[in-house]
Amino acid sequence: MSLGGRPILKDLTATLTGRCIGLLGPNGAGKTTLLHTLLGFYPPNGGTARVCGRDIRRELREVRALLGYMPENDAFIAGMSGVRFVRLMAELAGVPHSQAIERAHEVLFYVGLGEARYRDVGSYSLGMKQLAKLAQALVHSPKILFLDEPTNGLDPPARTRMLRLIRDIRDAGEVRVILSSHLLRDVEECCEEVLVLKDGRIATYTNLEEERRANRKFLELELRSETEGASAAFAEEVEARGAELAAGARQRLKLVLPEGLGVRDLYEIAAARNVQIRRLDYKKDSLEDIFLKAMEGGDHGRV
């Protein structure tokens, strides 16, 4: 997928099946372009994609009927009240006039704009405009909801409200959500799966739920030793017994214990090597770690 002669998305092959998928990546990684390509805004130079089994090249109208899109930027129809704006969007998606009115009211109440629904959308605050965009994306009951940076510019209470809504939509189970964001916390709070893009390629695709379920725990150790080389010897022995480890600054170690090696064993090894374990923390593999790891390496576009 190229824009203005510059390749943006390269060699992407993936099957996304989760209820709520986070699309992560640094600025310019191609997150928004991927959404726009799936929406048919930009035709791909090669290859294709299927949304719920429908080809975006040949069945674009059907694909769009399945999607709800909340754009990143300010987007509204000028000179319309909230309810009229959402009603128009519902009608354009095929909802009949009378039902569109009802749906517009319902959805605006659902997102929390019920009281402001007769106000001009242009006069809404940033947070309200984000909610109005969410309402128009939901009003025709799409199967998949594309949310592009939904918490952009929101203050903490508004952000919390938006994330609560997204979780609520996800848990209702009728809509699948693809949440594009560069804010790891937003994705961590809402998503079950994460697709990390880097330079237009897939860097990693992780099921956060499985990661959490596996409870693969990291240990962070801070060592102290009077004897030179004792800490290094401790690290070597732990590694020799099957632990994965990474040495940090100032005698800090990050390690993953294998089956059969416990914390007690670590203390025994440390005592034998005359090393003090001054601090020992359990640390889950956070999304930040997954993201940073993905930024270092990469799956070369295939998952």
Added chain:
Amino acid sequence: MAVYEQTYKSYTGPLTPALSRFLIIPRYAYEVVFKSRLFVSFFVLCFAVPFVGLILIYLKHNLSALQIFGTSAGEIANALPINHTFFYWGQWYQGALSFLLVLFVGPALVAPDLRNNGLALYLSRPFTRTEYVLGKMSVLLILLSAITWVPGLILFAFQASLEKGWLGQNLSIAGAILIGSWVWIIFLSLLALAVSAWVKWKPVARVTLIGLFFVLMGFGGTINQSLDVKWGMLLSAWHVIGSIWYSLFDMGVTDEFPPAGAAWVALIAGCLIYLFLLYRRIRAYEVVR
């Protein structure tokens, strides 16, 4: 859903036919347009000439009514022939009013959607660029039809109903009204949409539209005079459409307008250029090169 039940529920009802969805756009546009009293007054005024035409046709065929005015019925009837000239001039009046109506409505059609990123919302739905253009065009097509060919054909039918044998001799006038009006409507609509898509500020868009009609006419006149040719007037939309109407209404030969064949070519070329310009802008997002 009751207000207290704030949970997400999907819509499972029937959907409207996809082919007619573009008509949603004019429906919403008219809600805004007809809120303006100035526009409503102008729109009503657009029917003044057809109404006067209707009265004239009635009077011509109602000698007793003419006698009330104390005039010689025969004189007036002869002075006011209901023929191709009558409808040709009616076409000119309504055509000029069409231009004014386009100045009112046209500039606000596409520009606000571009300014507020509204196109991404339209085009993320099962709604194509063509349907968007068709929808926006329909706003003008319907309004302009209401003041051009619809009253023209009503007058034609009224005259035909009052004079036996007239219809058979003047059937070509109906064709001229229909074709002449549609050509003008399509040309004006495409031009207005193209200008609205490229000029985001309404007053500037209006000035641009006026400029395209009158500045180009002046420029064409200058070319004619300086190069001693008559093709310069092909730049003037008034002269181009005038030539087409003149030939459609079978008004004879004139040096005032460029040849009809060349006028048709110029008009089609203009429409294609405006369509091209329009499609360059009607995108969900602009690609910055």
